[in-house]
Amino acid sequence: xxxxxxxxxxxxxxxxxxxxxxxxxxxxxxxxxxxxxxxxxxxxxxxxxxxxxxxxxxxxxxxxxxxxxxxxxxxxxxxxxxxxxxxxxxxxxxxxxxxxxxxxxxxxxxxxxxxxxxxxxxxxxxxxxxxxxxxxxxxxxxxxxxxxxxxxxxxxxxxxxxxxxxxxxxxxxxxxxxxxxxxxxxxxxxxxxxxxxxxxxxxxxxxxxxxxxxxxxxxxxxxxxxxxxxxxxxxxxxxxxxxxxxxxxxxxxxxxxxxxxxxxxxxxxxxxxxxxxxxxxxxxxxxxxxxxxxxxxxxxxxxxxxxxxxxxxxxxxxxxxxxxxxxxxxxxxxxxxxxxxxxxxxxxxxxxxxxxxxxxxxxxxxxxxxxxxxxxxxxxxxxxxxxxxxxxxxxxxxxxxx
Numbered sequence: 001x002x003x004x005x006x007x008x009x010x011x012x013x014x015x016x017x018x019x020x021x022x023x024x025x026x027x028x029x030x031x032x033x034x035x036x037x038x039x040x041x042x043x044x045x046x047x048x049x050x051x052x053x054x055x056x057x058x059x060x061x062x063x064x065x066x067x068x069x070x071x072x073x074x075x076x077x078x079x080x081x082x083x084x085x086x087x088x089x090x091x092x093x094x095x096x097x098x099x100x101x102x103x104x105x106x107x108x109x110x111x112x113x114x115x116x117x118x119x120x121x122x123x124x125x126x127x128x129x130x131x132x133x134x135x136x137x138x139x140x141x142x143x144x145x146x147x148x149x150x151x152x153x154x155x156x157x158x159x160x161x162x163x164x165x166x167x168x169x170x171x172x173x174x175x176x177x178x179x180x181x182x183x184x185x186x187x188x189x190x191x192x193x194x195x196x197x198x199x200x201x202x203x204x205x206x207x208x209x210x211x212x213x214x215x216x217x218x219x220x221x222x223x224x225x226x227x228x229x230x231x232x233x234x235x236x237x238x239x240x241x242x243x244x245x246x247x248x249x250x251x252x253x254x255x256x257x258x259x260x261x262x263x264x265x266x267x268x269x270x271x272x273x274x275x276x277x278x279x280x281x282x283x284x285x286x287x288x289x290x291x292x293x294x295x296x297x298x299x300x301x302x303x304x305x306x307x308x309x310x311x312x313x314x315x316x317x318x319x320x321x322x323x324x325x326x327x328x329x330x331x332x333x334x335x336x337x338x339x340x341x342x343x344x345x346x347x348x349x350x351x352x353x354x355x356x357x358x359x360x361x362x363x364x365x366x367x368x369x370x371x372x373x374x375x376x377x378x379x380x381x382x383x384x385x386x387x388x389x390x391x392x393x394x395x396x397x398x399x400x401x402x
Contacts, residue, residue: 008102008201008399010336011035012095012368014081020054021061023092028065030082031096034368040066040096042104042195044139044338045073045182046080046372049172050090055180056187063185066096070104072195073182074141074170076372078346080339083361085354087346087373095370097336097397101200105130108183110191111147117154124159128194132160136196137203139338139395140167143179144375146190153378153385164203165385166395167194168340168374179375197397206394207379208321208356209279210314210345211260211307214251215243217272218305223298226283227291228261231304235290243306254308261294264303265382272305278381279307281389309390311350318356318392322363325396334364338395339371345392346373356392367396 013030015023031040043066047058052075059071079086081093107129115123121132130136138156142149149169156165170179183193197203218239222230231239244252262277269276281295339356347353357369378385379393 006100008100008335008397009035009098010095010368010397012081012093012336012370014079014084014086014091014093016086016089016091018050018090020051020058020092023090024061024065027081027092027094028062031066031094035096035098039068041069041099041102042097043068043071044095044370045071046076046093046370047073048079048086048089048091049075049077051092052178052180059182059185059187062094066094068096070106070195071182071184072106072139072141072193074372075172075180076374077171077343078373080341080357080369080371080373083354083357083366083369085346085357087353093370095336095338095368099197099201103134103198105136105196106183106193107196108181108188108191108193114148114151115155117151121159124155128156128159130196134198135162136160136198137164137201138166138194138196140165140192140194140378141181142167142169142192143181143190144169145173145179147192149376149378149387152192153387157385161383164205164380165378166203166205166340166380166393167378168372168393169376171343171373171375200400202398202400204325204396204398205379206321206325206396207381207388208314208318208392209277209388210317210390210392211262211279211309212313212316213262213277213305213307214247215306217264217303220298220300220302220304223300226294226297228294228298229291236292237285237287237290240306251308254310258309260307260309261296262305262307263296264305267303277305277307278386279388314345314349315355315359318359319363322360326363333398334367334396335399336397337367337369339369339392340374340377340379340395341371341392342377342390343373343375344390360394
């Protein structure tokens with residue numbers, strides 16, 4: 001724990017130079033102009049695969065110019081930093097923090113050593129290597145090709161039920177060959193790395209799933225694992241056909257490519273709105289058997305609702321969840337943020353760059369924010385942590401209210 005400074009400070013910078021050394025210099029100069037020249041407690045880096053041949057050099061090159069106590073990061077198919085979202089172009093972002101009174105611990109693990117799901121919480125805690133009694137809050141970066149992220153999150157929820165877990169799955173391997181993870185001075189091409197914060201810091205989350213509900217909520221009355229058979233005591237396909245008839249021509253067209261299912265997370269909530277559902281894919285349809293295959297396990301009695309995803313719905317959902325966050329607590333002590341956004345969002349979805357970053361800063365001010373476009377996003381819905389798709393998950397760092 002370091003008490004060198006009296007207040008938490010964050011800074012974020014991004015460079016689009018095609019030369020790695022120039023990118024590092026540009027980012028570090030910007031960071032130092034805000035934080036000074038003393039070592040930072042944490043540097044968070046995200047890099048596009050255009051620099052894949054120099055991945056191994058990156059931690060050392062940064063430490064020569066920006067001394068750090070800890071470093072974490074990964075490759076990304078798109079890079080966020082300094083209020084910008086750079087896609088399909090060379091980019092490096094560095095987000096750095098001075099964290100007085102904060103304990104910062106890092107960890108790295110491989111799939112081969114991951115405990116089984118039926119082992120005790122203590123086994124998972126010992127595997128991660130972070131004490132539960134510290135009330136740690138986690139940022140997690142994992143390689144989707146070599147690690148079962150769903151199992152990791154279930155195990156961590158089991159071991160640390162009160163802790164926040166947020167992050168993303170490394171991306172960019174389609175361009176550069178393989179994903180990479182950075183932890184302190186070492187690089188890895190598999191597994192998971194993470195950083196745990198405890199002490200004088202609060203980690204909040206905003207998870208925008210980018211969908212809007214259509215029709216009305218309904219109950220599962222017959223299912224088999226992830227097979228949805230009947231809702232409200234009628235075949236689900238029959239129910240869906242009737243729902244389609246009530247939609248506008250535009251939504252009927254969208255439904256052919258962007259239909260999802262929403263699972264109500266709090267069945268006791270008297271009224272439902274966007275943000276009250278866990279959004280999951282519809283994996284397949286059997287018109288003959290009148291069933292749907294969903295990307296989630298089901299049980300009878302659950303409340304579901306069909307959802308559509310498009311740019312307008314995604315924007316409205318993001319505005320909505322940010323508004324809820326602002327109402328829930330004043331953001332004046334918010335110091336820094338990270339964005340873990342799906343590769344399917346960004347300019348591909350909205351037709352313009354910097355969309356989610358712009359909305360975030362429009363509502364919360366010019367908070368330093370870094371991040372990347374992920375192969376999957378990690379974030380909580382209710383009290384459970386999930387691996388998402390098409391989501392923007394924000395980690396928000398603030399000081400405790402006196």
